[in-house]
Amino acid sequence: MPNFSLTTWIILLFLIVLLLALVFGGGYLLITYTLFHRIFDRPFARPLYDRSPKEIRQDTIIGRGKNWFYANRLDFMDVSITSYDGVRLYGYYRPANDRTNRRLVILVHGWQGHPSEMGAFAEMYLRKMDCHVLMIHMRAHGMSYGDYIGYGLAESQDLLTWIRYMKKILGDSTRILLHGWSMGAATILMTAGSGKLPEEVRAIVADCPFSSLQDQLRYLIRRKIHFAPSVLLTGMSRYTRKYLGYTIAQVSPLAVASRIRVPVLLFHGTEDTMVPPWMSEEIFNQIRAPKKLVFVQGAAHVRAFDVEPAAYENEVEKLMQASKFG
DSSP, X not given: OOOOOHHHHHHHHHHHHHHHHHHHHHHHHXXXXXXXXXXXXXXXXXXXXXXXXXXXXXXXXXXXXXXXXXXXXXXXXXXXEEOTTSOEEEEEEEXXXXXXXXXXXXXXXXXXXXXXXXXXXXXXXXXXXXXXXXXXXXXXXXXXXXXXXXXXXXXXXXXXXXXXXXXXXXXXXXXXXXXXXXXXXXXXXXXXXXXXXXXXXXXXXXXXXXXXXXXXXXXXXXXXXXXXXXHHHHHHHHHHHHHTSSOGGGOOHHHHGGGOOSOEEEEEETTOSSSOTHHHXXXXXXXOSSEEXXXXXXXXXXXXXXXXXXXXXXXXXXXXXXXXXX
């Protein structure tokens, strides 16, 4: 064995520790960087134009909604806005049959979704009353531009821009109902709790929202890869701060729920393994406005309307009457 001095041994030990730190630190940065892009990057390339899928399954609410939307596509006009940060956003607008009508429903889809998936809800509202319907493409989805998904925080500001746009079309006497599911539900809750919600918004329907992006990612990471989530979330937050302008912890409907001032109707399926039902319960407990939480037995993620359509419609109708939207 070489006869190294104490100083030499200390230097060698330092170099070994430094090498291990570089290896493991570099691996950690690579993992969190890769996860950030997998989670936050735009999921699909923006198409040149929107067209009906060649085949649409009819066994779920999503398929039936798509089928209804594309069968009635000519009733919808293409509309667009520029959001607060310069991103061009698109949507579909169907005017009410009575153009003097001032009721407006805005439908907001979920993660990796498309406005057409909300078609069953558009059909429901139009069947119950003559109203205007706006179905939006979220940023980084469908026909809208954008490189990154904001998971509701950036989108909540987009939604405020959509509301202002529709108020210019319909006037200040407009009565607005917001309805979203999954990430769309989280978006409308954060919009309502932003302190900037226009008084024209009368009610909210939030179907299976997550309570916070941090808790949602913790839940999914533990469930899918059984790894300590806090370590990964800390690393990913560095990239969200750099590319999105905020941390993962800031994306939280729960944090602003107590500031909501309009009636809220929450739905959640008891068999939801994507967004656990306790997240809606946490949000419900923080809301100080008139509220109701409906658990739908046996329903998976975004399947509450599938499982109990009559009960779902009945609850929405009661909300519309109580909020003086209808």
